[in-house]
Amino acid sequence: MxxxxxxxxxxxxxxxxxxxxxxxxxxxxxxxxxxxxxxxxxxxxxxxxxxxxxxxxxxxxxxxxxxxxxxxxxxxxxxxxxxxxxxxxxxxxxxxxxxxxxxxxxxxxxxxxxxxxxxxxxxxxxxxxxxxxxxxxxxxxxxxxxxxxxxxxxxxxxxxxxxxATDAEAKLYYDLNPQAFQSDARIVGRQIVVSDKAKATALLAQAKGGADFAKLASDNNAAGDFKDRGGALGPIENGAPRPVAQVALPTEVGPAAFALTQGGVTDVIASGGKFYIVKVEKYLAPAVKPYAEAKADATTAVTxxxxxxxxxxxxxxxxxxxxxxxxxxxxxxxxxxxxxxxxxxxxxxxxxxxxxxxxxxxxxxxxxxxxxxxxxxxxxxxxxxxxxxxxxxxxxxxxxxxxxxxxxxxxxxxxxxxxxxARDVKVSDADIQAFYDQNKTQFQTPAGGTVAEASFKDQAKAAAFRSSWNGSGSFTAAATKAGGTVSEQGAVTAGDGKLAEDLNAAVFTARNLRTAGEGSLTDVVKSGERFAVLYVTDLKAATTQPLSAVRSQIETQVLSSKKQEQGQTFLTQQVAALKPVDxxxxxxxxxxxxxxxxxxxxxxxxxxxxxxxxxxxxxxxxxxxxxxxxxxxxxxxxxxxxxxxxxxxxxx
Structure with missing residues (x-):
């Protein structure tokens, strides 16, 4: 508690x-x-x-x-x-x-x-x-x-x-609480922002093919998306963009860009009706401010x-x-x-x-x-x-x-x-790797897609519909005409409970989805007393962020945990020396x-x-x-x- x-x-x-x-x-x-x-x-x-x-x-x-x-x-x-x-x-x-x-x-x-x-x-x-x-x-x-x-x-x-607070008090507080004086992670980067997904996909291919990213941004961005500075996220200073924190990017875009700790280009990311591509030119990890910069804040905290x-x-x-x-x-x-x-x-x-x-x-x-x-x-x-x-x-x-x-x-x-x-506690590469291996689910994005379900009383009719419909026209209209009852499940994430377990497995685990138009059809699945065929669009496979993308996050978490454990051990020992009576x-x-x-x-x-x-x-x-x-x-x-x-x- x-x-x-x-x-x-x-x-x-x-x-x-x-x-x-x-x-x-x-x-x-x-x-x-x-x-x-x-x-x-x-x-x-x-x-x-x-x-x-x-x-x-x-x-x-x-x-x-x-x-x-x-x-x-x-x-x-x-x-x-x-x-x-x-x-x-x-x-x-x-x-x-x-x-x-x-x-x-x-x-x-x-x-x-x-x-x-x-x-x-x-x-x-x-x-x-x-x-x-x-x-x-x-x-x-x-x-x-x-x-x-x-x-x-x-x-x-x-x-x-x-x-x-005296200088000695402020300096000790600074030394013992480095996390309180740590700057946020920042990136030096540029963005391409367009309103058409197909165009964004084409521009991403050009960027990955070696095209000049700044020119692509200048040629395609709107004025409000830093067109005049080649998509630079921060103002240009001394010929280079100023670093920015994650809050400078839309909520959906920031995590993807800041995961590129070694630099690189994001995929196309949708946000607010626009499509973003971010190129990270330099990643600046969080760092503790020098005492000279932090002294005023430390003095205030101690006071x-x-x-x-x-x-x-x-x-x-x-x-x-x-x-x-x-x-x-x-x-x-x-x-x-x-x-x-x-x-x-x-x-x-x-x-x-x-x-x-x-x-x-x-x-x-x-x-x-x-x-x-x-x-x-x-x-x-x-x-x-x-x-x-x-x-x-x-x-x-x-x-x-x-x-x-x-x-x-x-x-x-x-x-x-x-x-x-806990002042001398450090985090090793082995600590970080072990935490990542033991908690890999924390860094996974589950599979997802948009699902529509056609339910049939007769298995043969369900199978006939699955084999005959090629994705042209409306799934709902075609399934209804074939004798099925259609339920629009909407956006579904694997394991979120919107689908029964057997249907969830058919969509996200089965290997034999059949391509139909812009989506895929599952096998016929017996669900209760009926037989279902599900149509999945915008299907995205589960992904796991690589260690490189979450390393700093893990290091912070592991360091905090180790410090808390070591600090409490130290304090307990010091208190025990006073022989308290409980x-x-x-x-x-x-x-x-x-x-x-x-x-x-x-x-x-x-x-x-x-x-x-x-x-x-x-x-x-x-x-x-x-x-x-x-x-x-x-x-x-x-x-x-x-x-x-x-x-x-x-x-x-």
Whole structure:
């Protein structure tokens, strides 16, 4: 299953607080939840550093998120409750953390006006109804806007204070991420473009026969097809065409031209009602830009990573030593430490954040019952996430020990360490050849053609038609006259399922097609209770691209795979040296027992009474807790779209 980097999940979640980047939609489907987690009056569920979070707020997060609302029982329900609570803890802390940021009433009014206009809610009645449907008043909504603007300004302030990347940091990033600074493949070439296929075929024969390609292009191209420069794809500079990237050619033409890595001339290729022939005079493979050219981009990339780290550090600071007091026992949750590494405790909620926000997890819940999903997640996804988190928490310590100028969020530093461990990986000719041999189907274009099927009740009639029709006139008319029923199958690719297997084999595998006019006839094929003769035009045999045409593609793919493997091996070894303690299995076992113990027992009929005695229910949440420091760093904010609320009015 695909896993999101921790920092990405963090920053994406925090981004919902940003008014400037948010599309407000007053519909029930708004990101699965309320706009900013509006402050509601109601039963207190818990307090966060003295700030109350209500039962209604927590319920809203659950009901407005399809994943969180998918089950009310079992291990996953327990996980979701922990996720919900920890997300509200974070929201509350962020809200308190931006209270001192000044936002004027005019700023709020301008933002609200923008929101109303962008949602066609300039009518006051429509605006009021829209707010009420989301549980807001105009005043409470403006308070949420104030909080959002305050958060945006706070993070902008944090980022502005970050120093730009140093030369050492930028150079290391450049050295470890050469793929980020690689130019696209380019070609020096010319094209002939005409509107008639027969003419294009004749011109191709002349080009292959040694005729001057540039002259053929000048004599036959239209003005818009570079007639004035002999069909040169790029402008003429110093007597030669400038190299161009693949995007300079039509979609159907580009791959064929760029496959000619040794130069040469393409076949005639149809595109947009025209017919193209491209001559590749020189192929320029992708290459890493010199550092002097890439330095500015490398500096920008590293500076952005340092900004990510600043926000991550600020959030961690807010969450440090947070005091949580549970008021409603039904919302008390367990958030134990699941791992310890480099002197840092990793809370279970960090694991849950990655699980809940995992796209494949959401898809899994739609396919299997919750209890089966829990088994799969506990056995596969959570252990994978746990290892990723351990690597992230350990990364900064490892980088310091190796004296590497790696910066950024936890996961960005971990990625840098993996790249460092794979920095010397190379791809050999043997690696490329082996990959090509083992994956040759990736480079095959299946056979295809245009197919019409004539179906007969009688085999003899089918055979008679096949032997008598010579391709003159209409296939449909001739087959119908002979007693057949014709079905136009249209464009068919071998194995695409449009034809039954026996018919597919007759068209694309059989060796005895009979030429008839502009196409070919198959043998008579028994298909069900009927007998078919198929007429195929524009038949193209299957082709396999030669290794020379796909070598650079394979090299990139193999290099990436080898680097990923070697990088992870290196990172795993470095983390192991820190002797991390992984308690995930123990935590999951304890959770399983706790949830099982809290599950209501089946009712048992009372002896002789004819009535059932209700089973007693023990809340899965356990007993009320006293004020307790949060274990580790609560690291979740839901995808529900809810965000911090605050009671502080906008500055006037």
């Amino acid at each position: 695909k896993r999101k980097p921790l920092v990405n999940g963090l920053l994406i979640v925090l981004a919902v607080l940003l008014v400037a980047g948010m599309a407000y939609q007053f519909t029930p489907a708004l990101q699965g939840g309320s706009l900013f987690g509006q402050k509601e009056q109601g039963i207190p569920a818990l307090t966060v550093n003295g700030q109350t979070v209500t039962v209604a707020e927590l319920d809203a997060v659950k009901t407005n998120n399809p994943v969180l609302a998918s089950t009310d029982t079992g291990v996953l329900a327990d996980d979701f409750k922990t996720y919900i609570v920890q997300s509200k803890v974070r929201e509350t802390l962020i809200t308190e953390g931006v209270k001192d940021v000044r936002v004027s009433r005019d700023d709020v009014n301008a933002e609200v006006k923008k929101i109303r206009e962008s949602n066609q809610l300039t009518d006051n009645a429509a605006w009021t109804n829209a707010l009420q449907s989301r549980g807001f008043t105009d005043s409470s909504f403006r308070e949420q806007v104030r909080t959002s603007l305050a958060y945006q300004r706070k993070t902008d302030e944090l980022k502005k204070a970050v120093p730009a 952005e990573q340092k900004k990510n780290a600043a926000v991550e550090t600020w959030i961690a600071g807010l969450e440090k030593d947070v005091k949580i007091e549970y008021k409603d026992p039904n919302w008390k949750v367990e958030n134990p430490t699941v791992a310890t590494v480099a002197g840092q405790n990793i809370p279970y909620s960090d694991v849950l954040e990655q699980v809940v926000n995992n796209q494949q997890f959401g898809q899994l819940l739609q396919q299997v019952p919750a209890d089966q999903a829990a088994q799969l997640v506990n056995g596969i996804l959570k252990p994978q996430v746990m290892q990723q988190l351990i690597q992230g928490y350990a990364a900064a310590d490892i980088a310091r020990k190796l004296k590497l100028d790696l910066v950024g969020s936890r996961q960005e530093i971990a990625a840098g360490l993996a790249a460092y461990g 308690k995930l299995k123990t935590v999951l076992e304890a959770q399983q027992k706790r949830v099982a113990a809290a599950t209501p027992k089946p009712t048992t009929p009372a002896t002789g009474s004819g009535t059932a005695t209700p089973g007693s229910t023990t809340p899965a949440t356990g007993t009320p807790a006293t004020e307790t420091p949060s274990t580790g760093t609560p690291a979740t904010t839901p995808d529900s779209g809810s965000t911090p609320a605050t009671d502080a009015p906008a500055d006037k």
